Amino acid sequence: xYSQGLIGAKTETTxxxxxxxxxxxxxxxxxxxxPNDPMxxxxxRTLIRQIGQHAHSEIVGMLPEGNWITRAPxxxxxxxxxxxxxxxxxHGLYLxxxxxxxxxxxxxxxxxxxxxKAKYSSIFNYPTQTWADIGAxxxxxxxxxxxxxxxxxxxxxxPYARAMIRVCKEESFxxxxxYEIMMTLARGTPDQKELAQDxxxxxxxxxxxxxxxxxxxxxxxxxxxxxxxxxxxxDELRQQFVxxxxxxxxxxxxxxxxxxxxxxxxxxxYDFGAIDWDEFWRVVKGGGxxxxxxxxxxxxxxxxxxxxxxxxxxxxxxxxxxxxxxxxAAE
Amino acid sequence: MANEALLAFVLRLADDHLILGHRLSEWCGHAPMLExxxxxxxxALDLIGQARALYQYAAEIEGKGRTEDDFAYLRRERDYTxxxxxxxxxxxxxxxxxxxxxxxxxxxxxxxxIAKSNDATxxxxxxxxxxxxxxxIRHAGEWVIRLGDGTEESAVRMQQAVxxxxxxxxxxxxxxxxxxxxxxxxxxxxxxxxxAEFDRTVATIFAEAFLDMPAAPFAQRGGRTGxxxxxxxxxxxxxxxxxxxxxxxxx
Ligand SMILES: [Fe+2]
Ligand SMILES: [Fe+2]
Numbered sequence: 001x002y003s004q005g006l007i008g009a010k011t012e013t014t015x016x017x018x019x020x021x022x023x024x025x026x027x028x029x030x031x032x033x034x035p036n037d038p039m040x041x042x043x044x045r046t047l048i049r050q051i052g053q054h055a056h057s058e059i060v061g062m063l064p065e066g067n068w069i070t071r072a073p074x075x076x077x078x079x080x081x082x083x084x085x086x087x088x089x090x091h092g093l094y095l096x097x098x099x100x101x102x103x104x105x106x107x108x109x110x111x112x113x114x115x116x117k118a119k120y121s122s123i124f125n126y127p128t129q130t131w132a133d134i135g136a137x138x139x140x141x142x143x144x145x146x147x148x149x150x151x152x153x154x155x156x157x158x159p160y161a162r163a164m165i166r167v168c169k170e171e172s173f174x175x176x177x178x179y180e181i182m183m184t185l186a187r188g189t190p191d192q193k194e195l196a197q198d199x200x201x202x203x204x205x206x207x208x209x210x211x212x213x214x215x216x217x218x219x220x221x222x223x224x225x226x227x228x229x230x231x232x233x234x235d236e237l238r239q240q241f242v243x244x245x246x247x248x249x250x251x252x253x254x255x256x257x258x259x260x261x262x263x264x265x266x267x268x269x270y271d272f273g274a275i276d277w278d279e280f281w282r283v284v285k286g287g288g289x290x291x292x293x294x295x296x297x298x299x300x301x302x303x304x305x306x307x308x309x310x311x312x313x314x315x316x317x318x319x320x321x322x323x324x325x326x327x328x329a330a331e
Numbered sequence: 332m333a334n335e336a337l338l339a340f341v342l343r344l345a346d347d348h349l350i351l352g353h354r355l356s357e358w359c360g361h362a363p364m365l366e367x368x369x370x371x372x373x374x375a376l377d378l379i380g381q382a383r384a385l386y387q388y389a390a391e392i393e394g395k396g397r398t399e400d401d402f403a404y405l406r407r408e409r410d411y412t413x414x415x416x417x418x419x420x421x422x423x424x425x426x427x428x429x430x431x432x433x434x435x436x437x438x439x440x441x442x443x444x445i446a447k448s449n450d451a452t453x454x455x456x457x458x459x460x461x462x463x464x465x466x467x468i469r470h471a472g473e474w475v476i477r478l479g480d481g482t483e484e485s486a487v488r489m490q491q492a493v494x495x496x497x498x499x500x501x502x503x504x505x506x507x508x509x510x511x512x513x514x515x516x517x518x519x520x521x522x523x524x525x526x527a528e529f530d531r532t533v534a535t536i537f538a539e540a541f542l543d544m545p546a547a548p549f550a551q552r553g554g555r556t557g558x559x560x561x562x563x564x565x566x567x568x569x570x571x572x573x574x575x576x577x578x579x580x581x582x
Contacts (some may be wrong), residue, residue, distance in 0.1 A: 022529075044350070045554075057367070062360035062368070063360050066359050066360035066361075069354060069356045069357075069359055070356060070357060070569045070570065071569055071570070071573060071575035072437065072573070073401055073404075073574060073577075073580075073582035074404075074582045075349075075379060075382070075383050075386070075400055075403050076383075076402045077582055078356075078379060079379050080374055081381070082356050082359060082372050082375055083376060085359050085372065086359065086361060086368070086372035086373070086376075087366060089359075089360075089368040089369050089372075090369055092365060093366070094366050096365070099376070108489070131573055131582070157386070166404065178441055181582075184582060188580055188582075189577070189579075189580050190582060191577055191580065192577070192580055196392070236573070245415045269534055272566065286433065297360070297361065300361070301360070301361040301362065304361075304363065304365025304423075305362065305364060305424070306363075307484045307485055308363035308364070308424050308478070308483070308484070308485070309363060309364060310482050310484070311477055311478050311481025311482050311485030312477055312484075313480040313486075314481045314482045315476070315477040315478075315480055318480060318481075
């Protein structure tokens, strides 16, 4: 689904100055860094961390929406939701492949996710309680993802940038689809409108948190910006998101759950209320409603699938042995 | 009667595809590997797409203003006429893939024949479905082979799936006045006439997978007349939840 403002990567690096200067010159010249190019250890580590978190978010993100596939209210919605969740799995796959170009394996990354060592976006630790959540997630969560990811299409690391170009096209389709679900509800029966407002009330603030801590509180932001992994700060992206989402909410006739939200003529932006960072950190650290369930579901899928993955390997070996035996016999 | 039989036939097919697509979609996000988290929804989407086309046609045949969603969501359990095989709980991955293979091996010759049907609408649906079902056979068949000829555990699980699903094969090929009317009108073949090809498809894959077909089991039947197993009510409770909770709303 998307990357959250990166949490907890160490960007320090150990190379000598001339190496770092030459690398920075390539970055400043907007050259793409490719897998076999020399790169600072910190650059590699930051990317592995960020792409890994991003991939895990796509995969864990399949769960909250997957929760509604069997209960989707019409065949059209059922098919669209199934396709959407499948897309997210596809995003995970491209991203794991992009991370693998940096020298980590998908298995390694998966184990880090399951052990709790690797993070994923906290938004997925909120429960999907009603069908309207499917609309709100598409509209807001995929919408925030797009804000985050469009600049990543110009990320200095080539494989990540290219993966993002593909992903962004699909995310904007998801966003429109989510908005269209919200529109249908907002124009529907009073019950449906209530579902839409309730979902917006629950997903608005967590969506703003998706951009990560305030710029002043995020330690690694500057180095990521210098390396052009990141192009805008967390607060810049969050403001962009608010500015583009407020008119969309108005058009739906829904109310954003923020009494302090109002247009600021001087700034040319919407002002908005204070984000509850205690809640943010509580959910990041494991205290969200669904943290345990999400990891448990991923772990169950992984553990239950072990015999299948082993069978694939064993079958491959058997085939190879048979091919070789046949070749020997023919010689 | 001709119209009634056609409606009944189209609904059987539609229900088979909806219910199997629904079951398969339950795997989404929980597959043994990411590649299967993409492949299983693909097949589920094919099945749901086919179900939609069939329900839309059923609505047209019936001519009473019902929609695809009225058929899919607002009938009672007895009114669903899918075969028992497709409604069964997914079980493990071996069970799911073998069920997929069986259903695809049944539908492939069915769609092939319907593609040349006297009924132009069904022929049109079949033309697209033929390609999709060929992929399902390939995909599920490869899994049956890998698992049957994989590790000791996977072989045991695969053989268990073979035994568990065996009682539900015969029902696929049952005939009655509906299938007879379809065959008579040149709309669709008698299911029994597809058995030989089904057996050939399965036997080819089983030979590679080192699997044995069990001896004649006690065949289970009832789906075509709306008499379902215990799992069906729960499936419908899920499927129909929104439509039943908010009657008349448009989504
Ligand atoms: Fe995504
Ligand atoms: Fe998305």
